[in-house]
Amino acid sequence: MCREHYKILYIDGIRKDDESLEAFMGKCVHATLEWIYQPRNIKKPYMTFDSICKKYDELWLEAWHDRIYIANPRSTTDEFYTIGKRCLANYYNKYGPVFEEAVKGTELELEFTINETYKFRGVIDRLDNPAEGRWIIHDYKTGKHPKTDRAARNDLQLALYQIAVESNFEPVNEVILIWHFLRNGNEVRIVHDREAIEGFKKKTIRAVDKIIKLSEDNGNFYPRESLLCNWCYYWEECSVKQEKNPSLVAR
Numbered sequence: 001m002c003r004e005h006y007k008i009l010y011i012d013g014i015r016k017d018d019e020s021l022e023a024f025m026g027k028c029v030h031a032t033l034e035w036i037y038q039p040r041n042i043k044k045p046y047m048t049f050d051s052i053c054k055k056y057d058e059l060w061l062e063a064w065h066d067r068i069y070i071a072n073p074r075s076t077t078d079e080f081y082t083i084g085k086r087c088l089a090n091y092y093n094k095y096g097p098v099f100e101e102a103v104k105g106t107e108l109e110l111e112f113t114i115n116e117t118y119k120f121r122g123v124i125d126r127l128d129n130p131a132e133g134r135w136i137i138h139d140y141k142t143g144k145h146p147k148t149d150r151a152a153r154n155d156l157q158l159a160l161y162q163i164a165v166e167s168n169f170e171p172v173n174e175v176i177l178i179w180h181f182l183r184n185g186n187e188v189r190i191v192h193d194r195e196a197i198e199g200f201k202k203k204t205i206r207a208v209d210k211i212i213k214l215s216e217d218n219g220n221f222y223p224r225e226s227l228l229c230n231w232c233y234y235w236e237e238c239s240v241k242q243e244k245n246p247s248l249v250a251r
């Protein structure tokens, strides 16, 4: 995200309903996976893939709105709908048909502070607690590109979720981080040692200090144009764009 996009969103607090078809599909897949792990479904002896597809269809139709955009004119709504279904099929083939994990929560919102200085809030896709002190953080990705082990090891998002779990629950003896790359059915698992987690805390504090300094100095949240502008719906607010994002409305 470019600095100007960050400022528009988080400092000016401007929020819009506009979203890309990719983001909409990702939300529907996440909501379907959340539904799979509802207590009444976990209790079932097994789940059929048909029931999961039915739920995905329901969620897709219920959530559909007229501010969903296609950035790449060669893409279609059908194509993304099918990619979402393939994500669910990959997940079902790998983990189904019995979904009896010891789920502590899905879409779990947790607040935490780092070094008693800054407050953070994160939403974890799924948190499991299979044994006392053992925690597993799951993150679902519907994007095209899976992370390498190395990129996952350096990823701040799930490291922050680990800090959130350590701040909100006890005992915490072991935390496993799992990224599910749903388009190709792969997962990447990482366990951080204490030194790595302390390093993430320092890195986060440095980044927050930098943002605070920039905003206090009325600093330079300059725009950085790139291919990602095609998926940004703040062209009217952006200082370098003269028009509305020209993406097509998805149908």
Ligand code: SF4
Pocket: 002, 003, 004, 005, 223, 224, 225, 226, 228, 229, 232, 233, 234, 235, 238, 239, 240, 241
């Ligand atoms: S349109 Fe591009 S440069 Fe402008 S805010 Fe969005 S991402 Fe940044």
